[in-house]
Amino acid sequence: xSETFTRTAPPVPEPAExxxxxxxxxxxxxxxxxxxxxxxxxxxxxxLVSEVMSQQTQMSRVVPYWTEWMAVWPDAAALARASSAExxxxxxxxxxxxxxxxxxxxxxxxxQEYDDRLPDDYQSLVDxxxxxxxxxxxxxxxxxxxxxxxIDTNIRRVLSRVFLGVESHGGTATPAxxxxxxxxxxxxxxxxxxxNQAVMEVGALVCLPKAPRCEQCPLRGSCLFLKDGLPxxxxxxxxxxxxxKGTDRQVRGLILAALRGHPAxxxxxxxxxxxxxxxxxxxxxCLASLDDDGLIEILPGGSIRLPI
Ligand code: SF4
Numbered sequence: 001x002s003e004t005f006t007r008t009a010p011p012v013p014e015p016a017e018x019x020x021x022x023x024x025x026x027x028x029x030x031x032x033x034x035x036x037x038x039x040x041x042x043x044x045x046x047x048l049v050s051e052v053m054s055q056q057t058q059m060s061r062v063v064p065y066w067t068e069w070m071a072v073w074p075d076a077a078a079l080a081r082a083s084s085a086e087x088x089x090x091x092x093x094x095x096x097x098x099x100x101x102x103x104x105x106x107x108x109x110x111x112q113e114y115d116d117r118l119p120d121d122y123q124s125l126v127d128x129x130x131x132x133x134x135x136x137x138x139x140x141x142x143x144x145x146x147x148x149x150x151i152d153t154n155i156r157r158v159l160s161r162v163f164l165g166v167e168s169h170g171g172t173a174t175p176a177x178x179x180x181x182x183x184x185x186x187x188x189x190x191x192x193x194x195x196n197q198a199v200m201e202v203g204a205l206v207c208l209p210k211a212p213r214c215e216q217c218p219l220r221g222s223c224l225f226l227k228d229g230l231p232x233x234x235x236x237x238x239x240x241x242x243x244x245k246g247t248d249r250q251v252r253g254l255i256l257a258a259l260r261g262h263p264a265x266x267x268x269x270x271x272x273x274x275x276x277x278x279x280x281x282x283x284x285x286c287l288a289s290l291d292d293d294g295l296i297e298i299l300p301g302g303s304i305r306l307p308i
Pocket of ligand 1: 208219
């Protein structure tokens, strides 16, 4: 009797995205904010600009600045040609204005070394001025569709709560957090991009630091932190949020605000400079730090202007 063999096809691996991914992707499709740099509507350079502007500034506040900025300087080459004064002025009230000058330095490097095309490998990206691990990973994922675990504060908080059941701590991500972020990243490139964006969005809109909206959360079914009753809720922060009123940041902001919106080379004379803040010692220190940062020029006699 001849043996018959039934050849069975080798098992085709399921795209084994976990249930968490399926729920998260559905939530993303229904709830993602329609930000102008999302959904393939801008270039990799536009995504880099959005990421630099969003560091330490809420995305919703960034939208009008980004829109105007990209209309004036749509690519690295255009930004590279602008004057520092124009760039500082356009940065407006986004805060931490050194980012503006770093972004312009980055634009000059991209123009000169990469022929106005943002590089698409991690090492080249982190070598650019103002681009750290987070920004490089975000650009690789969101602009180039690579499978990279993006780790920012929001993503750390969500992943740590869901998969470890604890609050993440401040400071930089630990090796364990990085390993976990890599392990839970979906296998497919396209899915990994949605995952990164969706986890970040859940962190921004739902899984808030002090008052998570667990009833609205797509991950509530698998969240260990919720299962355990939100132990130590809000205790992850190691640094209290710094206030703004009366700080050097406020004084620096006042000085720059007084210089913006004037023709190139416009000078604020010493008397008006001294009227900007009552505490002259503090004012002087802030003027010196802005000068050191390349954000203003102090002229002989004590008047100031934006750098030309
Ligand atoms: S269930 Fe609650 S704690 Fe868990 S990820 Fe969602 S919002 Fe955060």
